[in-house]
Amino acid sequence: xxxxxxxxxxxxxxxxxxxxxxxxxxxxxxxxxxxxxxxxxxxxxxxxxxxxxxxxxxxxxxxxxxxxxxxxxxxxxxxxxxxxxxxxxxxxxxxxxxxxxxxxxxxxxxxxxxxxxxxxxxxxxxxxxxxxxxxxxxxxxxxxxxxxxxxxxxxxxxxxxxxxxxxxxxxxxxxxxxxxxxxxxxxxxxxxxxxxxxxxxxxxxxxxxxxxxxxxxxxxxxxxxxxxxxxxxxxxxxxxxxxxxxxxxxxxxxxxxxxxxxxxxxxxxxxxxxxxxxxxxxxxxxxxxxxxxxxxxxxxxxxxxxxxxxxxxxxxxxxxxxxxxxxxxxxxxxxxxxxxxxxxxxxxxxxxxxxxxxxxxxxxxxxxxxxxxxxxxxxxxxxxxxxxxxxxxxxxxxxxxxxxxxxxxxxxxxxxxxxxxxxxxxxxxxxxxxxxxxxxxxxxxxxxxxxxxxxxxxxxxxxxxxxxxxxxxxxxxxxxxxxxxxxxxxxxxxxxxxxxxxxxxxxxxxxxxxxxxxxxxxxxxxxxxxxxxxxxxxxxxxxxxxxxxx
Ligand SMILES: [Ca+2]
Numbered sequence: 001x002x003x004x005x006x007x008x009x010x011x012x013x014x015x016x017x018x019x020x021x022x023x024x025x026x027x028x029x030x031x032x033x034x035x036x037x038x039x040x041x042x043x044x045x046x047x048x049x050x051x052x053x054x055x056x057x058x059x060x061x062x063x064x065x066x067x068x069x070x071x072x073x074x075x076x077x078x079x080x081x082x083x084x085x086x087x088x089x090x091x092x093x094x095x096x097x098x099x100x101x102x103x104x105x106x107x108x109x110x111x112x113x114x115x116x117x118x119x120x121x122x123x124x125x126x127x128x129x130x131x132x133x134x135x136x137x138x139x140x141x142x143x144x145x146x147x148x149x150x151x152x153x154x155x156x157x158x159x160x161x162x163x164x165x166x167x168x169x170x171x172x173x174x175x176x177x178x179x180x181x182x183x184x185x186x187x188x189x190x191x192x193x194x195x196x197x198x199x200x201x202x203x204x205x206x207x208x209x210x211x212x213x214x215x216x217x218x219x220x221x222x223x224x225x226x227x228x229x230x231x232x233x234x235x236x237x238x239x240x241x242x243x244x245x246x247x248x249x250x251x252x253x254x255x256x257x258x259x260x261x262x263x264x265x266x267x268x269x270x271x272x273x274x275x276x277x278x279x280x281x282x283x284x285x286x287x288x289x290x291x292x293x294x295x296x297x298x299x300x301x302x303x304x305x306x307x308x309x310x311x312x313x314x315x316x317x318x319x320x321x322x323x324x325x326x327x328x329x330x331x332x333x334x335x336x337x338x339x340x341x342x343x344x345x346x347x348x349x350x351x352x353x354x355x356x357x358x359x360x361x362x363x364x365x366x367x368x369x370x371x372x373x374x375x376x377x378x379x380x381x382x383x384x385x386x387x388x389x390x391x392x393x394x395x396x397x398x399x400x401x402x403x404x405x406x407x408x409x410x411x412x413x414x415x416x417x418x419x420x421x422x423x424x425x426x427x428x429x430x431x432x433x434x435x436x437x438x439x440x441x442x443x444x445x446x447x448x449x450x451x452x453x454x455x456x457x458x459x460x461x462x463x464x465x466x467x468x469x470x471x472x473x474x475x476x477x478x479x480x481x482x483x484x485x486x487x488x489x490x491x492x493x494x495x496x497x498x499x500x501x502x503x504x505x506x507x508x509x510x511x512x513x514x515x516x517x518x519x520x521x522x523x524x525x526x527x528x529x530x531x532x533x534x535x536x537x538x539x540x541x542x543x544x545x546x547x548x549x550x
Contacts (some may be wrong), residue, residue: 026178028090031062037175041168043069045080051534052086057126058113062087066170067111068164069137073150074402075175081156082135084112085166086125087176097173097181099207101188101195103361104327106136106157117189117213117475119483119505127485130181133170137161148366149373151403157366158410159198162186166199166206185488189213190438193430194411200428200462201413203314204421209492211484212430214473216439217416217447218326219358220367220396220407225326225440226358227387228317229344234385236305244345249336252297256336258289266335268534269541270475272515273468274522275531277330277434287309316440319389327443334435334469337476337511340456344437358438360384367407368395376440413501416447417454419462427491428462429484429498431525433470441466448528465501477515479523500524502544518542524549538539 029037034049046066054060064087067080069089087093098114114124114131124131137156138147147153156164166184174180184207188195193215201211216222233243234444263280264270274280286307293301302310311446315324334340360380364372372395374383387393422428423524430448448464469478482503505512507519521542525530526549538546 009116021170023459026169027173029181031064031087031176034062034064034175035170038365039171039175041068043169044168044170047287057122059092061125061128062089062176063112066168068168069156072471073147073153075146075148076149078169078545079147079150079153079156081137081139081161081164081169083107083132083161084109084134084138085130085132085172086112086114087130087170087173088125088128090177092128093130093177095179095182096129097184098124098129098131099162099169099171099184099186099195099199100124100131100133101162101186101192102134103191104142105145106161106191107138107141107147109135115187116483116485117187117211118481119485120481124187124485130173132165134161143361143366144227145361147396148371151405153375154366154403154407155405155410158405159202162195162199163203163206166203170206179364183208183489183492185209185211185485185492186292187211187213187485187488189215191216191219193217194219196428197416197430198411198413200419200422200426201415204419204426208428209427209488210429211488212428213484214366214432214439215430215452216446217412217443218408219411219439220363221326222439222443223363223367224387224389224393224396225317227363227384227392228325228359228389230359230384231284231387233300233345236303236309244341246309247345249341250303250412251297252341252434253336254300254302255286256332256333257330259333259335262289267531271541272333272517273432273479274333275468275533277332277466277468279530280331286314286331294486305363309332316442317389317393319393321390325389325393327446329442330434331441332435334433334471334476334478334509334511335437337435337469337471337478339433339471339475339511340437343472362385367411368392369398369403369406370400371403400428406534417451419451419458423455423458426461427488428460429488429491431465431467431482431484431498433472433474433476433478433480434474435469435476435478438472445528457526460497463498464523465498466528466531467503467525474506475509475511477511477517479505479521479525480509481506482525499527499530500549523547 034045049064064085067082068332070080073079112131112133193212196210196212237246262284265272267275291301293303312327316328360383364374432444434441452458469476470480474480487498504522522544524543524544530549532547533550
């Protein structure tokens with residue numbers, strides 16, 4: 001039996017195990033040998049594999065950087081799917097693989113340490129995981145949306161980079177450790193949450209579980225909503241005003257206060273958190289419950305144009321035929337959050353890169369087919385104001401002979417309510433802040449309702465957790481610290497389905513401090529459709545233990 005490592009690596013895993021120096025120990029490779037190892041991965045270039053000494057909380061590990069599918073695009077620019085893989089020392093590896101979802105439009109390698117989203121502490125690498133990340137198939141950084149001129153780069157960004165890097169990473173792990181990972185998970189927030197939802201549909205055979213946080217589920221539709229929001233905000237703007245001027249912090253704080261007046265106590269406790277989102281929807285009326293200014297806008301009232309704009313924004317975009325083009329948005333007290341304000345009122349009009357995820361950059365380059373490729377020198381402001389809900393919004397569904405996949409095809413899960421492979425072998429946790437200003441929690445709720453309508457047994461493999469007050473991936477007056485990786489591990493590895501996940505506050509968050517909440521506040525996050533209600537006779541209203549999911 002040949003036991004030269006380079007030859008053995010080309011052979012099957014069972015053969016590799018037989019090459020382990022005469023015993024049962026599997027053949028492993030030193031970190032640096034991964035550069036020259038002959039691996040059965042087409043079009044793989046491993047640029048470097050280096051030992052990284054322990055630093056701070058991070059353990060010593062091996063960092064591999066490489067690329068897949070180096071090629072030239074139709075725009076004659078070079079492309080490749082860049083990736084990073086960090087592996088613990090063999091004796092520290094927990095035997096598991098963690099794919100770290102991307103963010104925004106990707107375009108760079110995020111250090112593959114395994115960001116655990118809103119977990120209070122730690123990274124996946126610290127927990128013993130091997131971790132991979134990808135640039136999504138282009139490397140111009142967050143501010144460069146020109147990659148989307150190339151159709152393959154669109155597909156790589158939408159789904160293909162995750163699929164390709166997963167296979168390459170697993171092969172590298174086999175070479176490094178002499179065995180395949182026993183469990184594989186994918187976690188991400190925002191576009192990384194979209195990565196998780198797409199992978200749960202396209203690549204469920206490669207993973208045991210997913211956490212999709214604040215997912216950009218129907219991201220091209222959310223981008224249509226962003227153009228709509230810009231137009232609505234500006235309809236209430238005076239001369240020379242931008243959206244953030246037309247809606248100062250006092251305006252959104254007023255809305256938040258009025259929502260709390262009507263809805264806070266519906267869940268049994270006036271604590272600044274609206275758990276009973278469904279009843280609040282019928283109880284709170286923006287027109288009736290927020291005073292209308294007799295004259296100019298002031299801190300204790302909204303002008304009629306401000307109210308019209310907010311009503312239209314929260315109802316979601318529609319075309320002139322009345323067709324809904326995205327989802328509605330919950331009117332949650334978290335609309336006063338700084339993160340809400342940043343994304344809803346600043347980001348789309350800021351200098352690049354912040355308008356690239358959902359503003360004119362993303363819509364005009366990535367989500368329109370063929371790409372509108374607008375002038376972004378004004379941060380895309382003119383493009384957003386001129387965007388037609390009748391003739392431009394349908395471009396997210398369009399294809400051409402060059403752009404054969406529409407944005408909705410390459411950005412969203414192919415069959416989001418028919419997850420048969422996931423059902424057979426994996427679990428999906430979706431967690432969404434109800435005051436997310438980028439992707440509406442109502443869109444995630446609509447998906448989950450449709451999933452459970454299509455498969456009444458869906459809670460056995462997919463669960464949705466709503467986080468009242470939470471903005472985009474965190475922030476807002478909310479209990480936004482929680483450990484969904486542990487919840488997923490318990491579900492996959494121990495069969496303990498998550499009914500409740502306890503969440504705590506980030507006491508340093510300015511929105512939490514402004515609300516005056518104690519640092520020890522904790523609350524249960526309940527698997528939808530249940531919600532946290534105060535137990536009868538509970539004494540300590542700051543403790544999650546005083547609530548139950550009903
Ligand atoms: Ca409450």
